[in-house]
Amino acid sequence: MSRFMTIRSLFVAFLFSMAAVFWACSDDDSSVEFRVEREVSDISTLLQCAKGADSGAYCFMVRFRYPDDTESLDSIYLWVGNDVLDDTSKSVGDKEKSKATDRFAYPSKTEELFDTIDVTPYIQDYVEERESLMVALYCDYSGGRPGTVQRIYLYFGDKLAPSDINISDSTWTTGALLEWTRPTDQTNHYKPNELSGPILGYNIRIYSENKNEDLRKLKVKLESPDGIDSTGETLYLRHKGYHSNVDSVFLQSKEHGDSRKNELFLAIPDGKGYNNDNPDSNIFRLTIEGLKAETEYKIGYSTWDTCGNYTGVDRSDMRAWLTINTTDSVAPLMPTKIFTMKDTLYPEMARLDSNNRLLIFWSQSVDPYKREHDIEVDTVLSIPDTCLVDLCYEKVEMYRVEYWDRYTEQWVISSDVDTLDRYTKFYKPSGDTMKVSATGKFISDTIRYVAPGDTLVLRIIAIDESGYWSVPLIDTIAVSPGAIANEIECPEGFVAVKASDTNYFCMERMEHQNDSGEFMTNVLHSEALATCEAISASGFKVSLCNERDWELVCLSGGTLAYGVVQDDTVETAEFLFKYCNVATNDSASAANPAKRSSRCMNPMGIRDLPGQYQEWVRGRSEDTIAVVKGGSYRVMSGLESGEFGRETQALCTNRYFPYFTRLAYTTDSVYLYREGTRVDTVYTADTSRTLYKVLTKKDFKDTLQFFDIQDSSGNSVGTDYVPYAEYKQGGDEWLETISNGMKYVPDHIEVVFLTGERVAYRGASNYYRSSSIGFRCCAYKEQNEE
Structure with missing residues (x-):
């Protein structure tokens, strides 16, 4: 049995005084009085192997607190499994003790409150055939009533469902794109940070409220980490779905006769865990073609792990399903250019305001009712006089403004998708600027947090009332480096x-x-x-x-x-x-x-x-x-x-x-002044007090070991010190615990007087390093020598 550092005897006495005797009842132990202060408590499991032991497939240690009353505590009995004790037993007799898995004598002179038992050797025969296992502990006393049996359960099987997936969707007139990222799956109850358990697959169900719409032959294309499948022969299966019973998970055929023609079941096998090293390899895209324009559909989905645990909406509660709506048949129109306010120092570049904001302008989008609209698309939209709003076209519902993030290599929303209330002001060109005008054709938005000298790639999409997206307006904006850059031309980077x-x-x-x-x-x-x-x-x-x-x-x-x-x-x-x-x-x-x-x-x-x-x-x-x-x-x-x-x-x-914190010391004289029975230690002479004794270096009893600190190249970067006794006791192995990766070379020993305080040792700044400290370089213009 290994020990843990614990609270000392004062805390034991406090808990003992607070403990109360209570009556515990069960079917076979009614009217028996048990003493709560005579049973173990605070039982927990540690998923680790005992020090020096061979690590098995499952290493478990049980940690517990000794009873508050240990005066006549003789031993602690351990049972693994429920062959001897069931999950309701409160007391044990000689028969149960004789069948205990193990017995441990209580170390009567210990001052520690907690202990651990390595149960790894006892559980290996159970881990393959069970998903959980009971461990029971009982304290045996040489006299008087004992406490009750205490239990904890070890879990071996995977009963943890995968994380839920978040499906993003985009639709058009006759189809939809569903995209999701492979979820994480925690397979071990005691390893919450290990989230790469294998995902068995996904169930996707596409449903129409129109009982007469036939979805069984929809055109489906899957783009998965394993490739592309447009036939349903390699990476997905039609009319199939994952299903589980008590002890297994399997693929089940789904009914797809005429009575169920308004829905399509798809099973998408996976078999891999979340890839942290390459997040892009976790992405699935499902393209569906053959839907009706301006129609609502329901998407049900669930994720299954290899043990049959699942998350999602695999059952028939459609309120939790994803709802998608296809669009009308004519997309909105967008111009081909973004306009900005030009900088006077760099006329070909856009200027920022004092808060690093960039104003952009574009000709407002419109949504034609039909394809033959005669509206011309260029840097602006030219609308014929014969094409009137609400007769030939209508205003778009919203805009989506995005920028290309060079770090994540994806489009990021700069301006939230919003209604046209965001764009109520109209602008028209006036010289080299834009001015608010009731007759203007341009609208504006603000890109915030732009750095001087940046090159921005912007994308603007107009979205009509049905959700149909326009062809995106993509433009590159060169931002002025500003007045400071006009004063000094910096090196690259x-x-x-x-x-x-x-x-x-x-x-x-x-x-x-x-x-x-x-x-x-x-x-x-x-x-x-x-x-x-x-x-x-x-x-x-x-x-x-x-x-x-x-x-x-x-x-x-x-x-x-x-x-x-x-x-x-x-x-x-x-x-x-x-x-x-x-x-x-x-x-x-x-x-x-x-x-x-x-x-x-x-x-x-x-x-x-x-x-x-x-x-x-x-x-x-x-x-x-x-x-x-x-x-x-x-x-x-x-x-x-x-x-x-x-x-x-x-x-x-x-x-x-x-800095590092070190023991404070002095090599100067130390003055001792008596005040009654108390002796005060000070480090400067005080003529107003009665001197008891003066300690000089010959009287000092403390010794420090000083070190020369060297970097990886052997260069000296500073000095450090520790108590000589600690260094001699711990040796080089102990020295490594304080060296912070530096090389400590013994230099000299010095006799000192330790003041009993700890101080910030500023000399450590020359050899201090931390994972939270970096740096940035500056380039200064060299002065020309006359």
Whole structure:
């Protein structure tokens, strides 16, 4: 039996005093008094193997709390399975004890409250034939009434259904596209983070309220991770569906005679688990052709794992089914060009406003009633005088404005799909700008959080009342780099910024990434500095950003406290949490540019100054050269994770000096002053008090071992120290636990006086590294020597 560190005897006494005797009744134990303080409690299972044991297919340990009353506790009996005790037994006799799986003597001198039993050897004969197994524990005393039998159940089988799928759909006149992502499946009750269990397949049911509509021969094409099937011969099956009974899951034929012609059953086998390494390999697309125009259909769907567990709407409750509606037969019309406000410094480019917003304009779309409408499509829509609204065409229902995300490589909605109430203002060209006009043909929208110098690929789709999408208007917009870029031409990969009216330089838009596109974190300050200085840029000196420069860019002239153009409709703490990943403990989002939000950006286009990673900078003096700026995804020690903590952590003006906590010591004289029976220890002389004793170095009893800290290249980067006794007792293996990946080389031993306090050892900043600290480089224009 292995031990766990627990609360000491004081807590035992408290619990014992609070325990109460109660009456426990059962069919065979009625009127028997059991004592609650004489039974184990807080039973839980650990899905792990005992230390030093061979790991089996199923490793289980049972953790429990000893009874509060252990004065005459003799032993603890264990039964695995219900062959001897059933799930209602409260007491045991000699017969049941003789058939116990095992018995453990109580270690009477232990001060610990909790213990564990490795039940792995006892369960191996059960795991293949059972889905769960009872484990019972009973405390045997040498005298007096015992407590009741206590139980816990181990689960082996998969009784956990897959996660539900979210089907997205798009429709047209005669068909629909259904798309979903392979769900995750947790197969083990004790491994909630392992979600890649195999998915057996999917049931899809297409249904029409019109009993006379025949859906049995709809044209169906499936695009799955395993290929494309348009016949139903390889990747999907018609008139089939997954079904389960008590102990198995199987494919079942579905009735498809004339009485059921208004529905089509499809079974789609899968057989694979969710692929975390390649999310795109989890996507399924089902194209259905042959539907009627402007008609409503119901889609039922369910997901099955290999054990017969399923999620979805496999039964007949159509209220939970997906509803789709096909469109009319004429799509809306869209122009071919997006117009913007031009920049005076860069006339061929679009300008942003002071809050990094881009105004776009396009000729309004219309929805013709018939194909022969005579409306001409160009950069604008030219509508003949004979083609009148509500006679020849009507206005579209809504617009969808999207941009192409180069990180995720997909279209992202920039402006929510909305009604035409969003587009009530009309514009017409006036010189080099657009002005509101009742007779204008253009409408406008705003793309927010755009960086200067960006190139945007935008897509606008008009959607009519029936849901029919227009051919998309796709256009590329080159955004002006702005006035700052007009002052300094930066090397590739850097963005023009300014710290003052005269201080222009270049900064990396995001934290520094290596050649593979991974953010460089967990590096020393010296390693970050060397990485930046190794970048070659003609006419520039590249280095870590100066602390003051970093801070002034973050403040953007003093107008921003956190280095972001903040949305006024969102509270500051919520904005920093949601868009900048401040104090979320979400390291995965910090590491993946595709998961970051472009909203965490200042007006110069610099991203993620608060949140994601803290950043090494060059300090203001030689003794503070290793300084960290910005917040990070970590919840900082000493700061609450709520509003105050996030805002405090993310301020542009914050500066941090990484440190380790070490024992405080002195090598100077120590003064002892007696005050009655108490002796006060101080470290400076006090003539107003009665001196008891002075300790000098010859009287000191404490010893510290000092180390020279070296990086992977053998370069010395600082010193550290630990109590000599701890070092000698733990040796090199113990030293590795505090080395943080550095090499600790013993240097010298020093006799000191330990003050009994712990202090922040600032000398550690030179050899401190953390997975939450990165850096970004800055490029400074080299001054021409006269």
